[in-house]
Amino acid sequence: MTGLPAGRSVQVKVPATSANLGPGFDTLGLALSLYDDLEVTVRDEPGAFVDVIGVGQGEVPTDASNLVVRTIAHTFGVFGQPVPGLHLVARNAIPHGRGMGSSGAAIVAGIMAAKGLLDGIVDIDSDDLLRIATDLEGHPDNVAPALFGGLTIAWTGVTGPRHKKLMVHRGVSPLVCVPQSTMSTELARSLQPENVSRADAIFNVSRSSLLIAALIQSPELLLDATEDKLHQSYRASAMQETGDLIELLRSHGHAAVVSGAGPSILVLGSDPGQRAEAAELVAEHATTPWQSLMLAVDFKGATVIAHPAEALA
Structure with missing residues (x-):
């Protein structure tokens, strides 16, 4: 030693x-x-x-x-x-x-x-x-x-x-919207069921496979590729505004998801302009303060x- x-x-x-x-x-x-x-x-x-x-x-x-x-x-x-x-x-x-x-x-x-x-x-x-x-x-x-x-x-x-x-396609433009509230990873995991249906499992296998293609080759597929049925909907009750903003962003064509265990939101824009539009939507509709971080990979x-x-x- x-x-x-x-x-x-x-x-x-x-x-x-x-x-x-x-x-x-x-x-x-x-x-x-x-x-x-x-x-x-x-x-x-x-x-x-x-x-x-x-x-x-x-x-x-x-x-x-x-x-x-x-x-x-x-x-x-x-x-x-x-x-x-x-x-x-x-x-x-x-x-x-x-x-x-x-x-x-x-x-x-x-x-x-x-x-x-x-x-x-x-x-x-x-x-x-x-x-x-x-x-x-x-x-x-x-x-x-x-x-x-x-x-x-x-x-x-x-x-x-x-x-x-x-390596990620150069057009992919991440935006992370960060609220003042926090979220415990342990709490987030406790809200998920131990078992999921076969249909939901197949759904997520298809979307996660598509997500790899979208991120490295075809960013135009990011909205479809970021759909999920395994964890986000179960955690929504613990972070209501996160869920509401994700629903709003996705209804406007933005590939928005929960970042990690939340409550931050990750938006995977296909170009910097789309990312800026997503940040504006959050600023207009959020009912509590959120910080928008325009980041690179x-x-x-x-x-x-x-x-x-x-x-x-």
């Missing part, structure tokens, strides 16, 4: 994500150009201290119970390495509890930080990254796009979680840059 020198640091950048994308429940995810930035530095003193700037400031823990810190510690433990004292500076932009993958981003940030700090000591490959992230998050649909970028299909095979990254995923201690001397 090798102790890390004080002053060694890493910089990590992780994108927001939107999972499910309508019919692709627990399978499809998209990385978006909104980022949490993290700087982690090894200290002489034991323990962890976290400075949070932006989203979550004054709300999330700033000690060893912080999710990023716990993830770093877990990843070090997986590879049998002692955890050094740490100072974290987290500059967060991803909204919490809004269906944009904030918890997945925190987990990915911690794993990538550990990877950078252990560079040259332990080799952590992409399979390790996805396996550890899925173990901590519980399912891979958010952490896969956060790690690898683009559109990802995630599944669990005999060797563990796997993913396939696909992030194709890089999480990144880490390591700085050895001597470089900071």
